[in-house]
Structures are given as structure tokens and as C-alpha cells.
Amino acid sequence: MDDLKQTALHGLHRELGGKMVPFAGYDMPVQFPLGVMGEHLHTREKAGLFDVSHMGQILLHPKSGDLNDAMRALETLVPVSIAALAQGRQRYGVFTNDAGGISDDLMIANRGDHLFLVVNAACKGADEAHLRAHLSDICEITAIADRALLALQGPMAEDALTTLVPDVRAMRFMDVLTVDTVFGEVWISRSGYSGEDGFEVSVPNAAAVEFARAMLAVDGVAPIGLGARDSLRLEAGLCLYGSDLDESTSPIEGNIAWAIQKVRRAGGERAGGFPGADRILDELKNSPARLRVGLLPEGRAPMRAGTQIFADAASGDAIGHVTSGAFGPSIGAPMSMGYVATAYSATGTALWGEVRGKRQPVMVADMPFRATTYKR
Template sequence: MMLAHDQDSLKRTPLYDLHVSLGGKMVPFAGYDMPVQYPAGVLKEHLHTRSQAGLFDVSHMGQLRLLPKSGRVEDAARALERLVPQDIVAIALGRQRYAQFTNADGGILDDLMVANFGDHLFLVVNAACKAEDEAHLRAHLSDDCVIDSLADRALIALQGPKAEAVLAKFCAKAPSMKFMDAGPHEVAGIKCFVSRSGYTGEDGFEISVPAADAERLAKTLLENPDVVPIGLGARDSLRLEAGLCLYGHDIDTATTPVEAALEWSVQKSRRSGGARAGGFPGAEKILAHFDQGAARRRVGLRAQGRAPVREGALLFADSASAEPIGQVTSGGFGPSLNAPVAMGYVPTASSALGTSLFAEVRGQRLPMTVAAMPFVKNTYKR
């Protein structure tokens, strides 16, 4: 999270007043004043999302529209494929796909969601990167697309096993949606963009709503006793249990998708021998990693004790070696597991499940084991 600074310089989402009225503890995050938790606390918020439904304000994220100048959405898709290693052309109408902007060295500039809305592509990008992402798109795609920043929209996420039942009362189409379906839908009489996706590992929805209607919609959803507001603290612990990357921590400009264990996100058509292989920044290095392997890899880590192993902790092959072989990039206590969990990078030779490692915490070497992710089974509706 950002270090505290002049509160007056922080932006506020359309739900700021609602957060304050609900007792949210506000902290600086990605240039915004955001709730890290509410009076119930991070632990209860986390467990409530896993058992019922949590409402998250993610309006700090960037929302963009790529409108093809030709009028053909496949032309916008082909243009975007110049910047990402994913098959965007193959995204069907009403579907969404996870992608990454890459740089010339194969590193990740940002990760994002791309949806096909029929006449345009709808993108959601990370808050800390959204200005750079928009500039990147304008620099490279302006000949093919009109790039609209949808700054007049808020974004809320409804996550958890009861999310469908809650949203179904206000959106008739919600129950028929499958994981990664996305498109325009009315929610409580408000014209929204809805996707069945999220950042918790739970079934749920992300709802793009006009800023002027955001508070009314949030209050409507919160009237259901199964729904409680959730802050950034539980959002982070939920995504860690789900094994999901946090940009700037688990992935960055020096990390390729293969190093990050994100091979699943790059379709065969864009890999070596595929119909549209390459053609994106860093393709030579990324495709070489696919063909020959990468020297390091992101892995899940389980501690044998109770002490959380935090970001930055060095990883060692044994309890006595002087040189670290890797580092933790995300770590903390997993409330659903009642145990610590972490992610980090190690040499590929040390990335097999069950490999024993040691993390250095306050001068002590704590035993760790390379573990499968997600740490908590996801519940997406496929």
C-alpha cells in the first residue's frame, strides 16, 4: 500500500461518503482514499465473503472502451493483440478474458480484463497503472481505435457463495451467467456492465455502474443481510488464498508470464507454431520461455509453523546456506485455512510441489513447502 501523505492529494471514489458512514478505516491506496477495513475487522470480513457475500468498492480501477474505427470489433481485437500475448480475436460476444500488457523485454506492464461487448472492447486495468495504460493504448492503437476513458463510472464487486442469489433479485440475467460472461445488464433498474468474475476465488460479479448511481446501488445490495462491506485488507487475503497475482508485487515489468506461472492465460494461437504466434512486445523472450522454460517460477508456499511469512522474506534452499535462492512476493495469514500462506519466486529446479525451502523471518529460518495453488478451492460457476 502507499505510504501516508497529504490526505488532500488523494482521490475519492463515488462511494467515499458511504465508506465513512459505515465506519470504514480509510487509508491511502494507489492515489485514492480507500477503506482497508470496517468495524467487524479483516478476519470476519474475509470469512463472511467465503461463507456469504461481500461488497467491494473497486472504483479506483481503470475502465476503458476501445471502439474500432472500422466498426468491426475484430479489428479492435487484432489491434489490441499487438500489445498483449492473448488471443483477443477469439473472445466471443459477451465473454471476457484475462490478459497482460507486455514490454520489449517480455515483462508485464499491467494485467487487465478484456470483454467483447459486440461493437467495442471493454477493458478494466489496475488503479496504479491506469494513466500509463491509457497512454500506452493511445500511443499504439489510436490509428485503429477510439480510446475512451470511462472515468464517469464506478466499479463494485459482489463476491461469495450467496452473490448470485442476492444479485438475482435485481438482475434477471445474473443466474444464467457463467464464469467470465460479461455484458450490459440492468441492475435494480440501472444500466450497468456486469461480469461474472472477481478477485477472491469465489463465485461473484463485478458491476460497472454510472458514478451517479453507485451509492444507490451499493446501499440496495447492502440491504440484504447476507451482504456486508469488505475493505482492502480482506480483499488482499482473499486473493492470496486464491493464488491470484497482485500487480507490482507478484508480477511486474521484470517478470514474464511464464515466470509468473501464467502460461494458461496465453492461448496456443499466440504461441510458437500458432496461427497468430508472436507479434506482441517481448514475444521473442516470452516464446523462448514457453519453448525452453524460464530460470525461475512463481510458486505457492505453505509454512510448517504459525508465523506469517511476509513479502520480502528471503528464501533459502536449506537452513544453513548463505545465499538466498528466491524471495516471497505476497504473504500473510490465510483465515480460511487458519494457517499462513505465501507466494514467491524460486529457481525452476526448486519449484516442484513438496520441495522444502526455508524463509528468513527476523533472523530465523522457518521451514516452508512448495504448495499447489489456489490454497482454497475456487467456486467459479462454469
């Protein structure tokens, strides 16, 4: 196991009783003594602190000094409007490939004189290489190695973080802020991946444990592992890259067309011009062959990733499959997301999922499964 990487909080996780597992090349806590279910419910009721330092943090500085140059350059890799991203704001995006699939999903923030990207742990090396291959002429590309990333999520997150950084109270969902603190310069976004109001905080590695301890010292804040992070994001209808989105899935199939602003679509001022634009713009116009949908199984049996979905109780070929599935602690029922042929994707469509050789009823459902509580 000594080839696994460790985050700056590794020692603290062990001290807090974290059960460590390999994840994307890192030794990460899957749960703490509270357990996956308890941690999930704690985050929804109070506040949870997550170590997401394994994710990639990348800076793009325009060599010209004009941020517009970096924005236009990044638009050649993502189907998202970056040029319209206001200073101090963040938005969700995807890197697309030439086949119109998704090579990663990411957050993109405008921090005044540069862009800040947060990418998935498993993809960060490839993302950095991709950026260097295409944007090096225009941007200085910096992969951050000396900062931790922590997420504080839940209804008590604002009060908890305010004790250390009073300025965060004024932030809205997807705002970003740079603040000098006793922990050094911290980069804060009001976002996360739990469906709850909350923050992600980039803090220098040297101060990460001290910052985490200060957060955990606030009444109501508990450490949360990757297990609960997964059930929280699934209840919130959020995709896990590598499971729900991948190299072969287009953003339209992935039902994240909302992330492609009008200006990048056919007829828009900056239409196309990103990898795979032909397929993606065609699917926007003519609808794709399959779509990512929410699925609510009847009964209590979870339909996990790989479960085949059928239109019929007995015969026929599968019309789709589950990509993520688990029990939703806050909804008190199993929940899944997956891909079905577009003809079967309408909310309320009655389908069947094959669990242990038996077909069980499952219904196409709107996501999120539990309403999000973002502070807009």
C-alpha cells in the same frame, strides 16, 4: 490528504465506519468494523461488497466499425488470443513490455461492438497512454471517468444480485452482460478476485451509492475493505500487480502461461507479434530461470513479502523470495507466494524462509491454497 482521489462511494464508506487509507492515489477503506479476518470469512460464507472503482475502465471502439480490427490491434499489446474471444465473454491478460516483462494485468471483455478493459488503479494512466500511443489509428479509446465498479463476491452473491438484476442467474464464470436497470445501464461480469463465485458491476457514478445500499440491504451482504480483498485473492492464488508481477517479470516466470493461448505461441496461427515475444516464447520452450510458486510455511509465523528463501537450513545464497505473504483466515494457516529458482519449484520441495534472522521450514505448494468456487 486532500490530494487523494475519492470514489463515488467515499461518503458511504465513511458512514459505514470504513478505516480509510491511501491506496493507488485514492482514499480507500482498508477495513470496516467487522475487521479484516471477519470480512474475509464473511465473504467466503455469505457475500461481500467491495468498492473497486479505483480500477481503470477503458473502452476500445473500432473506428472501422469491425470489432475484428480492434481485437487484432489489441493482440499487438497482449500475448492473449483476443480474436477468439466470443461476444459476451471476458478473459484475463497482461500488457507486456519490450523486455518481456509485464506492465499491467487486466481483464478484457467482448461487448459486441467494442472491447471493455479493466486495469489496475496504479497503472491506469500509463495503460491509457500506452493504448493511445499504439492503437489510436484503429480504435477510439475512452477512459471511463463517470462509472463506479463494485464487486459482489461469495456464495450468496448470485441470490443477492438477482434481487436487482434477475438475468445474472444464467451467467457463467467470465460471462459479461449489459443490462438496463433502475440504476441506469450496468455492465456486469461474472468474475472477481476473491476465488469465490461473484460479479463485478460497473454502474454510473450517479447511482453507485443507491446501488451499493440496495446490495447491502440484502441479508448476508456486508461491506468489505482492501485488507480482506488481499487475503482473499492470496488464498485464491491470484497475483497482485506490483507485488507478484512487475515490469521485470515475464508471464512465464509469473506462472500465468495459461493466459497465453496456443494460437499466440510458437507454431500458432498468430504466434508472437506482442512486445517481448522473443523472450516470452523462448521461456515457454526452454523454461525460465525462476517461477512463481505457492509456499506454505510450517508453523504459524507468516512469511511476508521480502522474506528470503533458501534451499538449505544454514548455508548458501537465497534461491528466491516471497512477493506476497499473510495469514489465510479460511485455511487457518500462513500462506505465501513468491519466486524460486526453477530447480526448486516442484510442488512438495522443502525449502527455508528466513524470518527475523531464523530459517523456518516452508514447502512449495499448489495454488489456489483454497479451492475456488467459480460457476463454470
